[in-house]
């Protein structure tokens with residue numbers, strides 16, 4: 001596996017549309033022929049609840065926040081297919097729950 005993905009399945013990210021994000025990730029992986037190169041799993045809360053849906057990618061680790069279905073498709077194309085992370089959508093330290 002080239003990449004391992006952990007999509008938050010916690011209550012806040014689920015309320016923010018993580019199920020739709022999961023379907024978009026699976027669709028994009030299928031369309032780009034990456035199903036055998038990428039492992040997608042669901043995780044528990046990733047402690048960035050106010051910014052979900054959240055997606056953690058290894059190697060990295062790289063955490064994406066606000067992963068809508070549109071962002072999910074772009075992350076698959078740019079980060080997973082082209083090995084070019086999208087910095088603008090990554091978490092910053094102040095986003096962690098309880099920070100600040």
Ligand code: FES
Pocket residue numbers: 008009010011012013014044045046047048049050052054
């Ligand atoms: S529920 Fe997803 S980060 Fe907390």
